[in-house]
Structure formats: C-alpha cells, structure tokens
Amino acid sequence: MLVSDFHYELPAERIAQEPLADRAGARLLHLDCKAGSWHDRMFRDLPDLLRADDLLVLNNTRVFPARLYGRRSGERAHHLSPQNPASRDFLQGQIEVLLTRQTSAEPNEWECLVRPGRKIGIGEKLYFGDPVELEAAVVERGSFGERRVRFKQTTDFFARVEHVGHVPLPPYIDRADRAADRERYQTVYARERGSVAAPTAGLHFTPEILERIRGRGIEVAELTLHVGLGTFQPVRVTRVEDHKLHGEWYEISPGAARLINAARQENRRVVAVGTTTVRTLEHASQSADDGRVASGSGEANLFIYPGYQFRIVDALLTNFHLPQSTLLMLVCALGGKDYVMNAYRHAVEAGYRFYSYGDCMLVE
Secondary structure, eight states: GGGGGGGOOOOOOBBOOSSOOOOGEEEEEEEEETTTTEEEEEEEGGHHHTTTTTTEEEEEEEEEEOOOEEEOOOGGGGSSSSTTTOOOEEEEEEEEEEEEEEETTTTEEEEEEEEGGGGGOOOOOEEEEEOOEEEEEOOOOOOOOTEEEEEEEOHHHHHHHHHHHEEEETSSOOOOOOHHHHSSSTTTTOOEEEEEEEGGGGGGGOOHHHHHHHHTTTTEEEEEOOOOOOHHHHOOOOBBGOOOOEEEEEEEEEEHHHHHHHHHHHOOOOOESSSHHHHHHHHTTTOTTTOOOOOOOEOOOOOOOOOOOOOOHHHHHHHOTTTTTTHHHHHHHHHHHHHHHHHHHHHHHHOBBBBBOEEEEEEE
C-alpha cells in the first residue's frame, strides 16, 4: 500500500488558524459507513447522534508548554567563562527545542526535536530563559532533528517550563502562540500533564455538551495517552507497511477498563474521541485473546492502517488530518479508504475548516 494513496488536495485557506469563539460551534461531517453516505451537521448535534447505550471514551491528557526557545553554546564558548552562561557573547545562535517525551526523571532526560537540527551535536549546552532558568546538555543524537537532552537538576522543573515554554501549536498554524492558546489548545477535561499536542477531537466539547451526553444515559470513560512523536511524526517511506511508529505513554485505570469491557460484553458501542484514544484502546487489547482491554500503563506504538481488524472501537469522533498522515490512515482503516477519502474531498469543497482548530467528523 502506497503512502501517496492517502493524498488529497487542500487549499491553504481551509487550514484553521484560529479556534472558534464557541468551542461547540464547529461543523460535523457525519459518516454513515454502512449506508455509504454522509451528512453535514454541527458538533452540537453529537449528543443526539450518539446511541443511548453508547460508551464514549475520552483522552484526558493535558498539553504543557513544551516548545522552548533558547540559545546554544557557540564556537567561542571555550574562550569565555562558563560561570556566566547568560552572557550574550557566551550564548550564540537561537534554537528551538520541542520536548516530546520524558525518558527518566532522575536524571531528567527528554527526547526532543531541535532546530536547527544539523548544528546541535552531542555535548552541546542549551540555555533557556533570560536570565537562564533551564540548562540542558545533548546526550544523544538521532535523525531528523531528534535528540536526547539531560536537564541540569532543579527542584521546580515543570514550573520553570510553564514560565519559559510556549504552547506547541502545530507548524501549519502560521502564527506565534498567544496567551489565549494556553486555555484554548486544551480540552475542558484535560487533567494529566504530558502531551506536546492536543487530542484535537476533544477541543469541541464543553461542560454543557458533556452534561447533555450524560443526561441521555450515555456512559463516559477516560484514559490517558500523552501525545508525542507517534502521533504527529511525518511518514518518510513510500510503502505504508514500512513505517514504524514511535511509542507514546498511556494509562488505563481499572475503572475505565471495567466500563470498556462491560460495553463490549453487552454488545454496546465504544465511541472513541480522537485517534489517540483509538490507538490506546486497540493497543491495550492486543495482549488478550478475548479482545478485552487490560488496565495498566505502558508504551503504545500500534500503527493502524487499512486492513486492521478493530477489536474495541466501533465509532470515532475525529478532526480532519493532514494528507499522507498516520492519523488519516487510521480513519481510513475504520471507515474504508475510498469512502473516507471521498468524504474528505466533499469536506474541502463544502468549506470545512481543517486540522487542529478546525471542524470534525463522526465515523460510524
């Protein structure tokens, strides 16, 4: 299967640059897979589109300001006093570091993406804040700008990240992050800190919409998957089957597992909010022969593309995704490739807003 099979044309003006003032004001493209049809609706219709015995599963991860802008030690660093790292002479060359996954707390090491990637080598020191609040050293180098960095010990690391960091808006949002993005690029049910990108299907929910859903008797379960490279990593191969997905940390509580397994046993639908929720549920079912979801935590690296047989998820609420992305491939696996790609073309023609701050679709 070719990656190019998942390409579609998208005019730049269809990419949402700003969130709607009303979270629940987005459009919703409703895909009825069995009928092979779709209908243009609004997100506010979701509570009525769900079945009264559905189980809705949310990803409660919380985005943190994981994009750090700083300075790197330059060629002249060995001539200057390391006791004064805040010196503009000592720090040469602005750099951008996107923290993607914490690999250990002691020492405090992170996988990250750096720019400019080619220039930052092992042993280089990186400094963030003015005056400097965080200091890191590069300890491992990977491809495509990937690095492992070790931060100098501090007792209030995340407080400092919150102070000097920026909201990690995706690169297709062609503007700097703003103070309002700290709240808006976050679901209303976000609790567990750790993501570098929002589970965007959840951005449309409001407390009122969730209350309407529960008011219909629909059960709601939560799990956690911290969005990292596995979700937004570009596909750099020609054949879909050759792509390898990065692992992302997840956790499913015993209570959530009981709700999910009860729904499956009773032949009730499991409706996933977001592709991250889908991957977590399906990954957690892989070790059980009976298709049950196991509680616990670990690394989810399940790559879902057409041909995959779903064990847990019956329906999906999701935003519109980039061409040739693993997220689009997952949606095609659930809804059918030709059907979903045709629906995407309809969404383009009908003026839907795309990507993180855009509209959404319900695939069932």
